[in-house]
Amino acid sequence: MLVGAAHWHAPLYMDALRTRFDLVEVAEERGSAGADSGIDVAFVMTAHERMAAQAAHFIERGIPVVLEKPGALNLADLRSLRDLAHRHGVPVAVPLVHRAAPFMSVLRSIARPTYLTVTYLVGPPQRYVDAECAWMLDPDSGGGVLVNLGAHFADVATELFGAPIASVRAVGHHALHHLDIEDHAVMILTTEDGRSATVELGYVFPSAAAKRHVSMTLAGEDGFVSIGAGGDVSLTRADGTIERARIDVDSDLLFRDFVAEVAESFDAGFAALPQIDDLVAAMEVVDLAYRDMHGDRDRGRAWAS
Structure with a gap:
C-alpha cells in the first residue's frame, strides 16, 4: 500500500x-x-x-x-x-538512502574521518509545482531545501563519524528564487571531539531534468578523498599514493x-x-539548523516556519 x-x-x-x-x-x-x-x-x-x-x-x-x-x-x-x-x-x-550510495563506500575507506564537505545542489523549486506538490514551497506545510535534503546529510555525517552531532550552525538564503522558503542553505555540523561536516544544499541547479550537482571531500588520519560532480574519485593516501575510480552519483536508483x-x-x-530513531536523530540536527538560522524560538508549528 x-x-x-x-x-x-x-x-x-x-x-x-x-x-x-x-x-x-x-x-x-x-x-x-x-x-x-x-x-x-x-x-x-x-x-x-x-x-x-x-x-x-x-x-x-x-x-x-x-x-x-x-x-x-x-x-x-x-x-x-x-x-x-x-x-x-x-x-x-x-x-x-544515501547510506547505501556508492559514495559512502568511498568515504568509508578513510580511517577516522575528520573533515567532510558535501555540496548537493538540485533542480529549481518549480519541480514541486510540476509534480503537484506546491505545498513544498510553503514554510508552514513543506519547507525549504534544508528540511527536504538536510536529513540525508546529517545522517551521512553521523554515520561516517560514528558519533552524534553536538553543535549546528546554519545559514539560509532566498536570493535566487525569491520564495518564502530558503533555496540555499549551509550547515556546519560538529561532533564533541571537533570533527566537522560542512554541508551545502540548494535548489540552484537550472534544470530538474539534468538532476543535480554532487561533490564531496573527506580528510582523515590516513588520507584525503574527493568525489567530483561526474563521479570521478581521487583518493590520496598518507604515503602519497593516489587511487582513482569512477562511481555513479545519481541517487534515483537508490530508492x-x-x-x-x-x-x-x-x-x-x-x-x-535505517529506522525511525535514525530519522529523529537526523531531524534533530535539521531542527537545530533552523533554530540557528531563524533564532532559537519555539518551532512547534513547522520545521521551516
Missing part, C-alpha cells in the same frame, strides 16, 4: 514496488483504499502535515510502515510518532534498491534499514 502517491518521490518507488510486492494499492488518504486487513506494509509518502497521522494510523493497527522524511510537520510530532512505534513494537523503516531491501528484510523488522 502506498499512501500519498502524489509525493514527488513516489515515481522513484513505483516500478520496484510492483516488482517486489504482490499487490500495491495506492491511496491518497488513509482508509480511502479500503480496509487495513491484508496490508503487509504501508509506504507513507504524503504532505508533511499529514505524514505523522497517517503513519500512526497503521502503527496502531500493527502494520509495519515505510516513512518518507521528514516524517512529520515538526520535531515534537516526529518524536511522538517514534514513541508510538516503540510502544506498539511496530517497525518503521526510513529511506535515508529502487531500498524497496528491494524492504522486501528482503520485512520478516526481520527491517533490521538492515
Whole structure:
C-alpha cells in the first residue's frame, strides 16, 4: 500500500514496488483504499502535515510502515510518532538512502574521518509545482531545501563519524528564487571531539531534468578523498599514493534498491534499514539548523516556519 502517491518521490518507488510486492494499492488518504486487513506494509509518502497521522494510523493497527522524511510537520510530532512505534513494537523503516550510495563506500575507506564537505545542489523549486506538490514551497506545510535534503546529510555525517552531532550552525538564503522558503542553505555540523561536516544544499541547479550537482571531500588520519560532480574519485593516501575510480552519483536508483531491501528484510523488522530513531536523530540536527538560522524560538508549528 502506498499512501500519498502524489509525493514527488513516489515515481522513484513505483516500478520496484510492483516488482517486489504482490499487490500495491495506492491511496491518497488513509482508509480511502479500503480496509487495513491484508496490508503487509504501508509506504507513507504524503504532505508533511499529514505524514505523522497517517503513519500512526497503521502503527496502531500493527502494520509495519515505510516513512518518507521528514516524517512529520515538526520535531515534537516526529518524536511522538517514534514513541508510538516503540510502544506498539511496530517497525518503521526510513529511506535515508544515501547510506547505501556508492559514495559512502568511498568515504568509508578513510580511517577516522575528520573533515567532510558535501555540496548537493538540485533542480529549481518549480519541480514541486510540476509534480503537484506546491505545498513544498510553503514554510508552514513543506519547507525549504534544508528540511527536504538536510536529513540525508546529517545522517551521512553521523554515520561516517560514528558519533552524534553536538553543535549546528546554519545559514539560509532566498536570493535566487525569491520564495518564502530558503533555496540555499549551509550547515556546519560538529561532533564533541571537533570533527566537522560542512554541508551545502540548494535548489540552484537550472534544470530538474539534468538532476543535480554532487561533490564531496573527506580528510582523515590516513588520507584525503574527493568525489567530483561526474563521479570521478581521487583518493590520496598518507604515503602519497593516489587511487582513482569512477562511481555513479545519481541517487534515483537508490530508492529502487531500498524497496528491494524492504522486501528482503520485512520478516526481520527491517533490521538492515535505517529506522525511525535514525530519522529523529537526523531531524534533530535539521531542527537545530533552523533554530540557528531563524533564532532559537519555539518551532512547534513547522520545521521551516
